[in-house]
Each structure stands twice: as structure tokens, then as C-alpha cells.
Amino acid sequence: MPTATQSIREIVATHPSASAVLQRFDIDLCSQGNSSLDRACAELQLSIDQVLEKLADAEAGEEREGSADPATFSMLRLIQHIVRVHHQYIRRELPRLAAMSRKLGGKHGQRAPELIKVEWLLEELSAEMFAHIEKEEQILFPFIAHMEVEPGEAYSTAGACFRSVAQPVSMMMREHESAGRIVAELRKLTGGFETPAWGCATHLAFYAGLRGFEADLGQHVHLENDVLFPRAIEMEGALNHRV
Numbered sequence: 001m002p003t004a005t006q007s008i009r010e011i012v013a014t015h016p017s018a019s020a021v022l023q024r025f026d027i028d029l030c031s032q033g034n035s036s037l038d039r040a041c042a043e044l045q046l047s048i049d050q051v052l053e054k055l056a057d058a059e060a061g062e063e064r065e066g067s068a069d070p071a072t073f074s075m076l077r078l079i080q081h082i083v084r085v086h087h088q089y090i091r092r093e094l095p096r097l098a099a100m101s102r103k104l105g106g107k108h109g110q111r112a113p114e115l116i117k118v119e120w121l122l123e124e125l126s127a128e129m130f131a132h133i134e135k136e137e138q139i140l141f142p143f144i145a146h147m148e149v150e151p152g153e154a155y156s157t158a159g160a161c162f163r164s165v166a167q168p169v170s171m172m173m174r175e176h177e178s179a180g181r182i183v184a185e186l187r188k189l190t191g192g193f194e195t196p197a198w199g200c201a202t203h204l205a206f207y208a209g210l211r212g213f214e215a216d217l218g219q220h221v222h223l224e225n226d227v228l229f230p231r232a233i234e235m236e237g238a239l240n241h242r243v
Contacts, residue, residue: 001055001056001059002014002015002018002037002052002055002056003037003052004036004037004038004041004048004052005036005037005038006036006037007033007034007035007036007037008022008027008029008032008033008034008035008036008037008040008201009029009033009034009200009201009204011037011055012029012033012201012204012205012208013204013208015055015059016208016211016212017055017058017059017061018055018058019204019205019208019209020058020092020093020096020209021051021054021055021058022051022055023096023205024054025041025044025046025051025054026044027040027041027044027046027051029200029201029202029204029205030103030107030200030201030202032201033200033201033202034201037051037052070082070223070227071223071227074148075144075145075147075148075228075231075232075235076145076148076149078223078227078228079141079144079145079228081223082136082141082220082223082224082228083137083141086216086219086220086223087133087136087137089213089216089220090129090130090133091130091133093209093212093213093216094122094125094126094129094130094213095126096209097122097206097209097210097213098119098122098123098126100202100205100206100209101115101118101119101122101206102119103202104119104202104203104206105118105119108203111198112196114189114190117189118186118189118190121182121185121186121189122186124182125179125182125183125186128175128178128179128182129179132172132175132179135168135171135172136172139168140165140168140169140172143165143168144165144228144232147165147232147235147236147239148235164236165232165233165236166233166236169229169232169233172224172229173224173225173229176221176224176225179217179221180217180221183210183213183214183217186210186214187210187214190207190210193207193208193210193211193214194207195207
């Protein structure tokens, strides 16, 4: 649990969820990195109690999300979990990571040229992932949910833009592979997301954010590729045999 007397840099380094909270309070991870949290709050006329409360909430939220096994959920509940947890994570984290990347590239790009390529790769990843989750939410997920919620109806793909659910599933899996390749390249460019000795608190937060994104993407892809998609294909086959 972060404390008021810890430095911003120490908090960011030891609490993965902290950087996003601090940034929402406009605490500058670079210029205030060596300041204690209470001093940074005093400079910005922030309530230290409120900031500590939000930091604690973020940490508790991470613990709650890890307490249930989504693989045991119904398909509809699993879809809701993927959208609420993983898709919203993408929408929240990629813009934040891109902003930090631009800041670091502008400040340290000459000293660390790899940061410029990291910035480009994040732009590519953002474009791909935002398009990807829109296709899932607008087309594929409603189709899968309908199969589970209305299994008694005569099943037909007439209203869909594909002949079988396996077609969009295959496309989504290829896009997962593409995202994985970009993240692997980001890991390689950053030496395994290890902050250099000269790195500032923004550097620490950025690399911690990339590590968090990599971990979340792995869980996200697992739930879709290994749980949701095989069950959807199996259910479609069973329904088609009933028609």
C-alpha cells in the first residue's frame, strides 16, 4: 500500500496500478518523481487522503479481478467479462501508454533512439487493437451471445456477414497473433521492459505499463482463443445439427 512519505518514483516502481492514478491527479511523474507523495499533493493543492484512497482502490480492484476464474463462466458472462475488463483496459491503457511514449521520445529520443520506434509501434498497436475490439463487440460477440441466449430458435447465419462463426474467429485469432508480435518487438526494443539506470519516473511507469499490457493481453487472448472461441464453434455445430 503506498504511503504519503514515499517518493513518487518509489510508488510507481512498487505499485503497478499507481501511475495511472497519479496521472489522473496531474502529478508529473518526471518533474515530481523525487518528491514525496504528500509534498507533490501539497504543491498541487490536492487532498493527500483522497489520492491515497484512490491508490488503495486501484490496488484492491486488481486483487478482486484476480479472484474469479472466467474460464468457468457461461459464454455470455465471459463476453461481458472480456469487454468490461480487457477491452476497457485497452481503451484506457493504450492512449495513456502512447502519451507517455511521446513524452519520453521527445525528451530522451536522442539518448535512446529505440524510444522513437517504440512510439511508432504503439501507434500501430493502438490502431490494430481499437479496430479489433470494435469488430468483436459489434459483430462477433453479439452473434455468439445470441447462440447461447436463444438456443431454441431455428439457427441461421442469414443475418450475419459470414457463413460460419469459424470465419470471424479465424480472423480474430490472426489479429491476436499480430498484436502479440508487436508486443514482442516492444519487449525486445526495451530490453525486457527494464528501465535504464538513468530513467525517470515516467520511464518506470511506462515500462511497468508495457509489462502490464503484455500480461493483460496474454490473459485476454487465452480467454478468447482457448475458451470462448472453441465453445462458440462447438455450439454452432450442435445447433446446425438440430436444424
